[in-house]
Amino acid sequence: MSNPSVITHDVIVVGAGLAGTWAAMIAGEQGVDVGVISKVHPLRSHSGAAQGGIAAALGNVRPVPNTGPDGPLEQVPPDAEPYDSWELHMFDTIKGSDWLGDQDAIEIMVKDAIEIVYEYEHMGCVFSRTPDGRVAQRRFGGHSTPRACYSADWTGHVLLHTIHEQALKHGVRFYSEWYALDVIVEDNVCKGIVALDILTGQVVLMRAKAVMFATGGYGRAWKITSNALANTGDGVAIAYNAGVPLMDMEFVQFHPTGVYGHGILLSEACRGEGGYLLNSKGERFMERYAPGKMELAPRDLVSRSEQTEIDEGRGVGPDKQGIWLDLRHLGREKILERLPQVREIALNFSGVDVIDELAPIQPTAHYSMGGIPATVDGQVIADAQSTPVVGLYAAGECACISVHGANRLGTNSLLDASVFGRRAGYAMAAFVKGGARLQPVESDAVARNEARITRLMSDAPAGKGESWSQIAAELKSTMTDNAGIFRDDARLRQALSDIRRLQERFQGVRIMDHSRRFNTDLLGALETEHLLTFSEVVVVSALARTESRGAHYRTDYAKRDDEHWLKHTMAHKSPDGPVLSFKDVNINWEKYPPQERKY
Amino acid sequence: MSDNGSPLTITVRIQRFNPDVDRKLYLQDFKVAWQQGMTILDALHTIKAEQDGSLTFRRSCRHAICGSCAMNVNGRNMLVCEQPIKAHLNRKNEITIRPLPYLPIIKDLVVDRTTFWAQYMRVKPWLIPPENIPEKEFRMSPEEVAALQDAEHCIMCGACYSACTVVGTTKEYIGPHALLKAFLRVMDVRDSAPGERLADIAGSDGVYRCHTIFNCIDACPKHLNPTRAIETLRKLAQKRLAFEAARAERQKHLDKPVTSG
Amino acid sequence: MRIFQMQRWTAIALLVFLTIHMIVVHYPPFHIDFSRIAARMGDPLWKAIDIAFLAAVLIHALAGTHQVFTDFQRFSRLHRVHGIVMVVLGVVAFIYGTATILAFNPEVAAEAALHLP
Secondary structure, three states: OOOOEEEEEEEEEOOOOOOHHHHHHHHHHOOOOOEEOOOOHHHHHHHHOOOEEEOOOOOOHHHHOOOOOOHHHHOOOOOOOOOOOOOHHHHHHHOOOOOOOOOOHHHHHHHHHHHHHHHHHOOOOOEEEEEOEOOEEEEOOOOOOOOOOOOOOHHHHHHHHHHHHHHHOOOOOOEOEEEEEEEEEOOEEEEEEEEEEEEOOOOEEEEEEEEEEEEOOOOHHHOOOOOOOOOHHHHHHHHHHHOOOEOOOEEEEEEEEOOOOOOEEEEOOOHOOOOEEOOOOOOOOHHHHHOHHHHHHHHHHHHHHHHHHHOOOOOOOOOOOEEEEEEEHHHHHHHHHOOOHHHHHHHHHHHOOOOOOEEEEEEEEEEEEEEEEEEOOOOOOOOOOEEEEEEEEEEEOEEEEOOOOOOOOOOOOHHHHHHHHHHHHHHHHHHHHOOOOOOOOOOOOOHHHHHHHHHHHOOOOOOEEHHHHHHHHHHHHHHHOOOOOEHHHHHHHHHHHHHHHHHHHHEEEEEOOOOOOHHHHHHHHHHHHHHHHHHHHHHHHHHHHHOOOOOOOOOOEEEOOOHHOOOEEEEEEEOOOOOOEEEEEOOOOOOOOOOOOOO | HHHOOOOOOOEEEEEEOOOOOOOEEEEEEEEOOOOOEEEEEHHHHHHHHHHOOOOOOOOOOOOOEEEEOEEEEEEEEEEEEEHEEEOOOOOOOEEEEEEEOHHHHHHHEEEEHHHHHHHHHHHOOOOOOOOOOOOOOOOHHHHHHHHHHHOOOOOOOOHHHHHHHHHHOOOOOOOOHHHHHHHHHHHHHOOOOHHHHHHHHHOOOOOOOOOOOHHHHHOOOOOOHHHHHHHHHHHHOOHHHHHEEEEEEEOOOOOOOOOOO | OHHHHHHHHHHHHHHHHHHHHHHHHHHHOOOHHHHHHHHHHHHHHHHHHHHHHHHHHHHHEEEEEEEEHHHHHHHHHHHHHHHHHHHHHHHHHHHHHHHHHHHOOHHHHHHHOOOOO
């Protein structure tokens, strides 16, 4: 059962969702020796929970001519004019990002999108189809054309299984249920990671020429979230602790349709297929906020509109914190065909059948736009001048490349993870084949992390130790109340002082489970430490950004301020807390200059 | 609060076992105050946070898509995250939770799925595409896609596998989960090796080992039907060559529009 | 696959044989007496039917036993031995049963019946 105390691979990928598995699969295909560690079995990764689709300007579907942009959809006849283009996709993404997305990266993403969807299809992904056998597409929030390729409302699941199978085919070695504790970065060179084999409880040094982080988002710092229990932002916290900056951490997307009280996601496809949002008076209130796009406005805007309705007393449910999602007019057949999972979730968690009942929903913390700053090849950078951290790569939700800027459009996340995961795979393979070497590790990282675990397992100095779950609960509470959809200076300061107090209290945390074998109590404590680490960065970054842009909305600075804030925030670790620097946004001033963002 | 307004206390009986410490399995009772909307997973979390941090179980997504939390509740396999606890209480407000049966226990409710994944690998779960890849997508009719959708929705939670009595007696059996995956690939018009696949699963550890007991259907949290898939594979294995020929013929037209309706 | 097919084919055959057997032996629609039974048992066609019935029962039962036995991984080393035992058992039982069926002679039986107490 025991492992060697040092494990070596050419490439080590941390995280086995779409981004990590794509990178591993590509590197494996290129003949590089790859190991992937994942805290859950790879097929349990949260990429699989994505429901609605993956965006690509295939142009397979268009509204029936003369029915307007919202008309019923049909397949595009073979000889017809193309209805979609990567340029349109690019503009929608830039507008969705509130001009904070780097336009060079966005261009790469939307161009690669077409290829990557076909590649998925060739690998066996089961997409829904048009009558003539092409990949079917549907509408999604913020996209001006029907662009979301989908597999009913199981898209993420289907993509994840497909890519995992391919990685197995290419002989990628998976370390399932291994937890990354630390990444070793010395003098801007990454040398490996320290990981915990959850089964045996052994701390192992893993050396590699290249390390990639694909650890997903950090939505678990909020009370109501669509994120899996595993999405505790370990990767961003570990990288930050190792001296890597974090970029744009203040931008956290709240999804408009989480199951009331649970936060579990009901796909945006509900609205893409034509669902309505109603307040307690039965009004389609989106008329007031986005008369053009109505329910299909981007997520940040819809969530804020919902929260405004709730705050003004027009919410529904026992504590008036909810909104109705109305799918009844779609009809049984369409719901069963296109939204089977949505129906199942609403049945299980709200006890309502969306075919003939209203479903109570509320905004839910959903996607982390910020993360580890990386180039379009996944190369992690150390500062605003883009100095590379040699041998360290990142892609997917944990990375900030930044294609989503201040707000991500639906269906662009599966795309981002796939496109940049794949690019990072090629980049790492080239890096390894280009003569990269294993670096000698002189750090005491293993001993340091052993000590971390020993402390948590030791007896409390006096009386009973603090419980990590209590601390995590208090953190989530303050993040929700003070760093949620609406923010202001006073609330953010409150959050910051709460977090610092909780960080101090964490020093007193002790766990109840003292066995080494499969110790999930230990994991919970380590994850809580990571939550506290990055939450501080989120709040400090949000406090500094005195404007409202995309998902970051300050009631005390309600306008976007391009003059001062058209730039990325970068937070660097220091003994006194995060220190900020700023990085320019890549903008094509001729083609896509900033405009007012209206829907 | 229970329906009549008085607080409801639930007894959660959990099978415990840490092989490093315990010599025998034992059942331990925990008392939990019921709350509106509480799932079985919520109860486990409450116990872990407030009473015994060493209680060990797997979980992640909370909405029946990741497949981590399959367990045996009152004798039936299910995903505990999507089950309201109240629906599973007996008259004394008790519920009994055990790990998935027939599998080695790692700790408490966590089982070792090694054989489960080994059998998954054995059926080569990946697509074996034809030689000529079109520039765009392979053309598949909506009907051809619909035939796959059931199998594609399998989340690999292991509920069927560990409900199968044949798996209980032999781990050499491929198992319902992997046979369902094999079914997915065999039925996919894009797969160019259905003949080999059918030959591989027609041995004594494959489709003919199934006793048609239907436990897999009963256990599946996604309402899939592995037994029907196995039965279909048996039939196809009998006419393997004809099926292979039909597939080769179909694959000549994978780049052309389909007519559907 | 072959064992499985044998199981299925013999199962269908048994359905037919059992139906005939139940009607003819247990619930005959006509009056039954010794001479009728003796005549039937002496009829070469009925002898052939009984031998086929015997073969179907043996194959189905022994193959089934073997299938269940091989379900158990812990006996996996013995699978081959068990298979051989089943075949030998089947052959012996078939020879013994066939010999018994063929040996029936209605005249000898009638003679013997006269001496019954």
